Structures are given as C-alpha cells and as structure tokens.
Amino acid sequence: MNLSKIVEHLAESNHSNVVVCFENAQVVRRTHSQVYLDVRIACAHLNQWGVKPGMRVGIRAANCYQWLVYDLALIETRAISVAFTDDFASADFQELIDKYSLSLLLVSSADTKANSRNSTVAFLDAENGDVQAIPNAAVFPDYDFENPGLVFSSGSSGRLKGLILNRLGIEASVDAFTQAVGPQHDDCLLLFLPISNFQQRLMYYSAFWYGFDLIVTDPTHLFRALKDLHPTILIAPPMLYEAFETRFSNLPRSKQRTAKIAGNIIRWLPRKTWRNNASKLFFKEVHKALGGRMRCMITGMAPIRRSTLTLFGLMQLPLFETYGITEFGSISLNLPGACKPGSVGRLLPGVKVEFADDGEIIARREHSLASGYFECSAAEESNTFIARGRVATGDIGRIDDEGYLHLLGRKKEIVITSGGEKIHPEIIEAEIESCPEVERAVVFKDADEFSLAAVVLPRRQNDLAVRERIEQVIEGINDRIPSMQVSRVVFTDIVFSRENGFLRPNLKLDRKRIARHFQPQAGPELVPATRSA
Amino acid sequence: MNHVQDLEETVISLIASGVPGKFKRTVITRETQLQKELGLDSLGILALVFRFEEMFTLDLSKMKIEINVAKLRTVSDVVKAAENILEKARTVHHA
Numbered sequence: 001m002n003l004s005k006i007v008e009h010l011a012e013s014n015h016s017n018v019v020v021c022f023e024n025a026q027v028v029r030r031t032h033s034q035v036y037l038d039v040r041i042a043c044a045h046l047n048q049w050g051v052k053p054g055m056r057v058g059i060r061a062a063n064c065y066q067w068l069v070y071d072l073a074l075i076e077t078r079a080i081s082v083a084f085t086d087d088f089a090s091a092d093f094q095e096l097i098d099k100y101s102l103s104l105l106l107v108s109s110a111d112t113k114a115n116s117r118n119s120t121v122a123f124l125d126a127e128n129g130d131v132q133a134i135p136n137a138a139v140f141p142d143y144d145f146e147n148p149g150l151v152f153s154s155g156s157s158g159r160l161k162g163l164i165l166n167r168l169g170i171e172a173s174v175d176a177f178t179q180a181v182g183p184q185h186d187d188c189l190l191l192f193l194p195i196s197n198f199q200q201r202l203m204y205y206s207a208f209w210y211g212f213d214l215i216v217t218d219p220t221h222l223f224r225a226l227k228d229l230h231p232t233i234l235i236a237p238p239m240l241y242e243a244f245e246t247r248f249s250n251l252p253r254s255k256q257r258t259a260k261i262a263g264n265i266i267r268w269l270p271r272k273t274w275r276n277n278a279s280k281l282f283f284k285e286v287h288k289a290l291g292g293r294m295r296c297m298i299t300g301m302a303p304i305r306r307s308t309l310t311l312f313g314l315m316q317l318p319l320f321e322t323y324g325i326t327e328f329g330s331i332s333l334n335l336p337g338a339c340k341p342g343s344v345g346r347l348l349p350g351v352k353v354e355f356a357d358d359g360e361i362i363a364r365r366e367h368s369l370a371s372g373y374f375e376c377s378a379a380e381e382s383n384t385f386i387a388r389g390r391v392a393t394g395d396i397g398r399i400d401d402e403g404y405l406h407l408l409g410r411k412k413e414i415v416i417t418s419g420g421e422k423i424h425p426e427i428i429e430a431e432i433e434s435c436p437e438v439e440r441a442v443v444f445k446d447a448d449e450f451s452l453a454a455v456v457l458p459r460r461q462n463d464l465a466v467r468e469r470i471e472q473v474i475e476g477i478n479d480r481i482p483s484m485q486v487s488r489v490v491f492t493d494i495v496f497s498r499e500n501g502f503l504r505p506n507l508k509l510d511r512k513r514i515a516r517h518f519q520p521q522a523g524p525e526l527v528p529a530t531r532s533a
Numbered sequence: 534m535n536h537v538q539d540l541e542e543t544v545i546s547l548i549a550s551g552v553p554g555k556f557k558r559t560v561i562t563r564e565t566q567l568q569k570e571l572g573l574d575s576l577g578i579l580a581l582v583f584r585f586e587e588m589f590t591l592d593l594s595k596m597k598i599e600i601n602v603a604k605l606r607t608v609s610d611v612v613k614a615a616e617n618i619l620e621k622a623r624t625v626h627h628a
Contacts, residue, residue, distance in 0.1 A: 025595040219576070220602075221594065223583035239576050246553045246577075439554075459554055495553075495572045 001174050001209040003167050004145055007043075007076040010036040015211035017185060019204075020229055021065045022221045027229070028065070032208065035069065042066075042073035046104075049122060050133040053078035054141040055103035056150070057133075058096055059124070059196070060084040062108060063218045066124040067195050068204055070106055074149075079103075080142065081149040083196040087160055088152075093121050100150070103133040147371060151198045153326040154505040162374040163326055165198070168367035173329035174206045176348040176365075180333050181296060183233060188213035188293075190231035192222045198326060198369070203235065223289070230291035237507060238304035241297070241319060244286060245308045259283070263314030279316035286315055298322050298333070300344075302507035303407075309341050321345060323405065327384055328391040329369035331361075332405045343404035353405065359396040360411045365389050396424060413511060415445045415452065423452070425511075428477065428484050432456065435473040437466050440496060444515050446488055453488040455518050461493045490518050540619070544612050547584050551577055563609040578602045585615060591622055 002009070010032055018029045030038070051057060057079050061067055074081045082100050084091075093105055093113060097120055107114065109126035117123075122131045149165040183189065189207055191200050191214065207214040217225045222240075225231070248256065259282070266278045280287045287294075297312070300322040312319040323344035324330035331353070334345035347353060352364040368391050373381045384392050396408045409424035425443040432441035432454060439457045446453040454474065460466050474486050494517075496502035496509060502517070504510050545561050552559070553572045559565065567573040573581065582600050586593055593600060598618060605611055 022594060025592070025597065219579055220600065222576075223580055224586075224592070224594075239574060243551065243577055243580050247550055249554050250550050250552065250557070460558070497568065497572075497574055499568050499574065 001171050001178075001205065003075060003148065003171055003205065004078075006205060006208055007036065007039050007072055010039070010072075010208055013211060015185065017207070017211050017213050019065065019068065019207075020188075020213065020215045022217055022225070023065070030065070032211070035072075035208070038065075038069045039072045039076065042069050043076050045122070045128075046070075046073055046077050046079065046133075049104060049131045050135075051077055051079050051104055052133075052135075053145075054080065054143075055133060056080045056082050056101055056136065058082040058084055058100060058102045058105040060088060060096070060105065060107050060111070061124055062110075063192070063195050063216055064108065064125060065216065068216065070124055071195075071201065072208070078142075078145050078148075080147065083149065083151050083198070083201075085152050085154075085160075085196040086194060087154070093117065097121075101136045103136050104131070150374065151196070151326070151370075153198070161376060163198075163370040164372050164374055166367055166369060166371040169329060169365075169369040169371070170202065170205070172350060172365055172367050173369050174202055174209065176350050177202065177330050177333075178206045178210050179349045180335060181233065181298075183207075183210060183212045185211050186213075187232045187295065188215060188230065189233040189235075190215045190217070190222075190225055190229070192217050192219055192225065192236070199235070199324075202329075226291050227289055228291070230293045232293050232295040233298070234290075234294065234296075235298045235300075237301045238299050238308065239507070241299060241308050241312065242305060244289075245305070245311050248286075248311060260314065263316075266316065267314070275316050283315040283317075286317070290317065294318075296320065296336070300324065306341060313341075323407065325363075325391070325393050325395075327368060327370050328363045328365070328393065331363050331393070334404075340400075340402070340404045343400070343406050345405065346403045347405065353397075353399065355398070356392070358411065359398065359408065361393045361395050361397045361405075361407075362386065363391050363393055410508075415443070423484055425452075428452065428454070428481075428486065431477045431481075432470075432474060432486075435470055437470055438473075442496075442509060442511065442514050443486065444511065452484065452486045453490065454486045455490045455492055455514060457492050457495065467491055492518065540615055541612050543588070544585070544615050545608065547581055547588065548573070548608060548611065550584070551581055561608060563607065563612060565608045566606060567608065567611070568606070575602050578605055581611070585618075589619065589622070591618065593618065596621060 015032045017032050019035055020027060020029050057074055059081060071081060082102060093116060096102060097105055105121045106124050107121060109123045119130050119132045120134055122128045146167055147164050148167050151163050151165060152160050153163055154160055189203055189212060191203055193200055195201060204214055215225050215229050215231055262282045266275055269275045269278060294317060297319045304321060309319055318336055320334035320339060321344050322330060322333040330348055331351055332345040332347050338346055350365050354362045356362055366389050368389055372385050386392055394411050396411055398406050400406060409426035413425055415423045415425055428443045429441045432438055437459050439459045442455045444453050456470055458466050458470060471489055474489055478485050498505060502510055502514050549561060551573060556572045559570055565571060567578060579602060605614060
C-alpha cells in the first residue's frame with residue numbers, strides 16, 4: 001500500500017465495501033465512496049481552519065466514524081496526527097496543545113471538557129464556529145511525509161511511551177498482515193479497541209486499501225456488534241475469548257463432557273464444510289454469539305490460556321495467537337494451516353529475527369513501524385531502535401525447526417540468582433500453571449538470593465488438600481530442575497487484574513507491585529526480578 | 534415471591550453463568566463485589582449486560598441508556614440497574 005495515496009485510492013478503487021458503525025442507536029453503513037466524500041469535506045474543513053502540511057493536529061476521542069475520516073483527511077493534508085489515548089482523558093485542551101506543539105486539537109462534542117473549548121479546538125462530530133489552527137515554529141516541516149503521526153503506547157514498564165510513526169513501516173506492516181491473513185472483499189473486520197491504539201488504525205488502512213468491510217464500535221457495543229453484524233475477522237485480547245471459556249466451564253459437567261466428545265467427533269469429519277456445519281449445529285450458542293460467520297480470530301497483547309485455544313479449536317472456531325510490538329509492528333502470526341499452539345506463529349512476510357546473546361528477539365525489516373521515541377532518553381531509544389529497521393523487542397524467544405517463534409519471557413524479568421544462574425520466571429510459572437488446580441502463579445527471586453518464591457492463586461480457594469497437591473507439584477519441579485528452587489509458596493485468593501493494578505494496561509503482570517503486595521506474607525522479603533543487562 | 538425477588542434471582546443466575554471457575558463456590562448475595570469477589574472484569578460485565586438485554590429482548594442503545602461499567606461494582610448495583618432498565622422499558626412500552 002501507499003499511505004500517501006490512500007484517499008486517492010479510496011476514490012479510484014470502486015470497492016463496494018462498507019464501514020459500519022452504531023450511531024444514535026442505529027446501525028449506519030457507509031460505502032467506501034461515501035467515506036471518500038466525507039474525507040474530502042474534512043479536508044476542506046482542515047484547509048478552512050488553516051491546517052497546513054507538517055502541522056501537528058491532536059485527536060482525542062472515543063471510537064467513531066469521524067475519527068477515521070479525520071485521520072484520513074490529515075494524511076491527505078500531510079499534517080501530523082497526534083493520537084491521544086485514554087491516558088490523556090483528564091488533560092486540559094490547552095495543556096495538550098502546549099505540551100505537544102499542536103496547531104489544532106480535534107475532540108468529540110461529548111468530551112467532558114468541551115465547554116472549555118477555544119479556537120484551536122474543533123469538534124469531530126458537530127458544527128464548529130470560529131476555529132483557527134496556530135502555526136507552530138517548534139515543529140520541523142516533513143516534506144516527504146516520512147513521519148505521519150505520533151502515538152502513545154504503554155510499554156511493559158507501564159510507563160507511557162511516545163512513538164514517532166514511520167510511513168514506510170506502516171505500509172510494510174499493513175502489507176505483511178494483509179498478505180498473511182488474506183482478507184477477501186466479502187470479509188468484515190470488527191474493531192472495538194480504541195482507535196488511538198495504532199494497531200486498530202493499521203487494520204482500517206488495510207480495509208480501505210485492499211477492500212473489505214469494517215465494523216467500528218466501542219467495547220459497549222461489542223457483543224451486539226458480534227452477534228448482529230456478523231464479522232468474519234476479529235482481533236481481541238485474550239480476556240474476551242477466555243470469557244467464552246468461562247461460560248463453557250460453568251455448564252454442568254455432563255454437558256461439558258458431551259460437548260467435548262461431540263467436538264472430537266466433529267474434528268474427524270472428512271470435509272471442512274461438514275465440520276463447520278456440524279459445529280454450528282452443536283455449538284449453536286457460541287457461533288451465534290460470534291455472529292455465525294467468523295473465519296479468523298486473532299489474539300495477542302498477553303499470553304492466552306492453552307485451554308482457551310483448545311476449546312475454540314474444538315468448536316471449529318479458528319483462534320490464532322500473534323506477536324508484535326508497537327515499535328516494530330506485527331512480527332509473527334499463527335494461521336490456518338500454519339499454526340502451532342504454544343507458539344506465536346511463523347514470521348510475517350518481510351520480517352526477520354535474530355537473537356542477541358541473552359536470547360532477546362531482535363526484529364528486522366527494512367522499515368519498522370516507528371522510527372523512534374519522543375519524550376524519552378536517548379539511551380532508552382538507542383537500546384530499542386538499534387539501527388534502521390532493527391528493533392530490540394525486550395522479549396526472550398526462540399525459533400523451532402519448523403520456523404515457529406516461541407516466547408520465553410521478558411528480558412528485564414530474568415531472575416539472576418547469586419550463583420549467576422539466569423532464570424526466566426515465566427518458564428517456572430508455566431510449569432506451576434500446568435497443574436490444573438493452579439489458576440495463576442508468579443515467581444520472584446527470594447530475599448535470600450539463593451532461591452525463588454512463588455505467589456500462587458489456586459482455582460479452589462481455602463482447600464488445604466488442593467494447597468498440598470500444588471506444593472507437591474512445585475517440589476516435583478524443584479526435583480526435575482535443580483537450578484530452579486522454589487523454596488517458598490504464598491497462596492492468595494486475589495485475582496490479578498488491571499483494576500487492582502496487578503496487571504499493567506497491556507495486560508502483563510506488574511511484578512514489582514505484586515512483590516510489594518505479597519511481601520509481608522512471604523517472609524523476609526520478595527525481590528522482583530531485575531534487569532539482566 | 535414478588536417480581537423484585539424474581540429479578541434479583543434472574544440477575545444472580547446471569548452473573549453466576551459468567552463467573553470464572555475459581556469463584557464458583559462464592560455465595561452470591563446483593564453485597565458481593567463483581568470484580569473482587571467474582572473475578573468479573575470490565576469485558577465480563579459488558580457480556581453480562583448483553584446477556585441481560587438478550588434475556589429481556591431489549592436494546593439499551595435504542596432505549597438511550599448508557600451503562601457505565603465502572604459504576605457496576607456489586608451485585609446490588611446490577612440489580613438496581615436492571616430494575617431501572619425494566620422500569621424504563623415498561624414506560625416506553627406504555628407510552
């Protein structure tokens with residue numbers, strides 16, 4: 001694709017595809033031709049407000065059709081979009097304008113701060129009076145439109161990072177994903193995560209360039225959109241798919257057993273259409289809840305439970321794990337016919353990886369999605385953006401003989417024992433979690449520096465027999481792997497969630513916080529894993 | 534048993550169907566906290582709201598009702614929200 005020409009392409013391609021949104025309780029469908037016309041109107045507004053190429057224009061709004069329209073209009077105008085995530089929800093308009101050298105800020109008319117609007121703030125979705133973009137000398141002109149936008153991403157540290165988008169990297173990412181998934185004109189992709197998260201924007205660039213339908217909604221309408229609008233492609237965090245598994249596991253045991261037997265019989269039917277039809281008949285409720293046309297479901301952002309993948313496989317609902325980071329773009333993806341549960345799939349077209357001495361995955365492509373950080377120290381930037389197109393992911397991994405990428409853990413979460421042994425806590429956690437009575441385990445270096453401590457959330461609370469069995473499992477692990485001695489186990493009934501701060505916004509464990517919380521129960525001191533470098 | 538108790542039971546049964554395994558043994562009362570005691574995250578609560586809409590053949594957006602998931606903290610909050618929704622549905626129906 002060519003991002004600079006996406007609006008032109010929209011006009012020329014004659015796709016009969018549509019963008020579907022919920023507006024005022026109605027389902028509204030707009031063809032790509034209508035999108036083109038709306039983008040032209042938005043371009044005229046931007047021009048009238050004095051927006052020029054190279055000016056920075058902020059967008060702070062929830063998912064809506066106008067977000068897409070103005071994003072495309074800013075591309076067409078060659079202005080630099082600055083997409084503000086929910087993290088900026090409470091910031092004042094002027095604060096954003098000043099801090100990010102914005103010439104204009106686009107907001108929703110429903111914004112809680114809409115009353116304090118001034119002439120450099122325009123509504124995306126309502127009439128505007130006097131609006132005037134302000135020239136900003138602090139911003140350098142970008143004549144080749146190399147960096148079309150700035151975005152924010154919450155890294156594994158939980159701290160918000162500012163990323164400078166790279167147009168060539170965006171184009172390479174869209175092409176790689178589209179080539180791998182192969183959406184057809186009759187496909188329909190559902191987007192419900194915030195568009196301010198750049199991954200979602202990549203998806204609609206792909207829809208507009210290659211021609212397939214798009215549903216844009218917010219999480220509130222997710223379940224209705226799934227059921228009533230019949231998407232064929234869904235990208236969602238593991239928690240959505242795990243919610244389906246939870247409902248399944250709450251069925252009476254006899255029903256679960258019957259479903260598993262039926263699923264296993266269906267799996268052996270010789271033709272795919274037979275398998276699909278039989279599955280739709282037997283697992284009617286789930287297929288119905290997902291709209292009945294689902295062709296490809298993708299998950300990432302955090303590890304998904306193996307049992308969830310198995311259940312979806314049993315129901316002939318294809319669910320695949322992917323891996324990528326905002327700095328680089330998508331790296332790998334499991335796909336129909338090239339899928340290995342437990343891995344994050346084979347590398348996407350054009351992507352290569354190499355491994356640093358400590359096993360860190362270094363992703364390579366001619367152009368990465370971002371060309372660097374802003375609001376970040378030069379050292380941090382050079383640690384990640386090693387060279388053009390080479391990005392250090394911070395993840396430790398390996399590639400197996402068949403080319404599937406496996407993630408082993410985060411580099412900075414490696415535990416180094418006093419003996420110099422490097423241990424990935426995730427490996428031990430996976431060992432402990434393989435016990436069916438364990439819901440979740442988190443492993444730390446114990447304060448004695450010689451051994452490890454584990455915080456364990458059992459599936460059944462306050463059952464001493466269960467606790468004893470889990471302890472036996474851990475002893476078994478200690479016997480099998482002498483270098484990994486978990487000498488202390490702390491049982492808890494607290495579920496790790498974003499709400500209680502034990503999971504970061506990107507759904508990864510906040511190990512420091514967990515360690516701090518469980519310190520008193522764990523005895524002398526729990527030391528969270530330290531950076532290995 | 535009156536219809537308020539019926540509704541409470543219906544809501545509790547809907548909630549119970551979405552409770553993750555490790556909380557299955559939690560006795561659900563009006564005071565039970567959805568996230569802390571039943572492990573329901575924001576998506577789990579949205580799914581619950583949608584199942585409620587399905588059960589009563591309602592469309593909250595058509596009724597111009599916005600559900601703020603962050604404000605649904607306890608079972609009692611859900612029961613009260615359900616009562617309000619059904620009351621509004623009855624009003625609309627009779628109007």
